[in-house]
Amino acid sequence: MAIFAQFFGYLLGLIFNLVKDYGVAIIIFTLITKLILLPLTFKQLKSSKEMAAIQPKIKEIQDKYKGNQEKIQQLTMELYKEHNYNPLSGCLPILIQMPIIIGLFTALRQPELYVFSGNPELLVSATQDAFLWVPNLALPDLIGNVLPNGPEWLIALPGLLPITSAALTYFQMSTMNTAPAAEGAANTQMKVMQTVFPVMILFWGKSLSAGLILYWTIGNLFQIGQQYIMNRQVKGDA
Template identity: 70%
Template sequence: MNIFAQIFGYLLGLIYGVVNDYGIAIILFTLITKSLLMPFTIKQLRSQKAMAAIQPKMKEIQEKYKDNKEKQNQMLVELYKEHKYNPLSGCLPLLIQFPIIIGLFTAMRQPGEYVFVNNPELLAKATEQTFLWIGNLSVPDLMSNIFSSGPVWFLALPGLMPIISSALTYFQMSSMNSATGGTDAVNNQMKIMQIIFPVMILFWGKTMSAGLILYWTVGSIFQIVQQYIMKRPAKGDVN
């Protein structure tokens, strides 16, 4: 994963050198990296939509041949061939993206090691720049960034950026679930994750840097727009 962290850290450093604003640099960096990953994401979404399209026929086969697994598998394979669907096509994009995403998070989490290499002065200047209501992108965005006084427990709660990111993650997953369909068991699991994952994002907001949460927030907006476009009816989605 280190090589990906070095590559993306170098890219973020280049962008910052042009705009001289760490918050704007993170936004541009997010848009660039999401655009690079777009072909894999589109392939994954198309695979999920194709699975949803043949799901009724799959259920029929599974029910009809529930006592004959060999025949069931044979009929499913024929169904996949008929619709030119590869069950592994939805997994491969995830496997390709995984090391890239880890590298991105590593670079964002350790900007001193991967973004502003051997340049502590530039690191301090960049991460301590004010962005919107956030006074320092290198530390978590807490309620203390918005409220100057109040109970200690309240000021230590995740701030506005983690709340926005959590809400966007919820809507992103909701949009993805409604677009892909699936079995009842899969749908129930996705609904559970739709609740758990945004809560995790909110919880991480207490410890992750505001810069990393900003990256996740912008990325969620990008993916929501992408999913909205992909949801529009188009010929050849199944194929």
């Protein structure tokens, strides 16, 4: 993972040297990395759409041959072949993206090692320059950044960036639910994740750097726009 962290850290440092603003550099960096990953993301979303389209037929096979697992598997594979669908096509892009995403997070989590290595003065200058309401992107964004005189319990809560990121994560995950015919258990699991993951993002906002949360927030905005465009294309094709 260090190879990916070094590459993306170098890229972020390069952007910062051009714009001289760490927050703006993270935004540009996020957009560039999302564009790099776009072909894999497109393939993953396309696979999800294809699976949603054939899910009702799979359900019919499962209901008709309930208890006959061998027959279900045989007919399901035939259905995949008929629709030219590879069940691994949805997993492969995720597996390929994982080391890249971990590398990205590592670079943002440890900018002193991967972005500003050997230049501590530039690190301090970059991370401690205020960005919007956040005074230091190397530290967590807490409510205290906008309500410094509030009670102690209040100013220690996650700030506006984690709140925004959690809300966008919830919305983005809800737009990904494209398989209404999925089985009850799978549907329930999706709904649970749709609630739990944004709460986790909010909780992490108390400890993760504001720069990392900024990356996640801009990434979610990009994905929401991307899914909107793809959904319009699918409707147009239909």
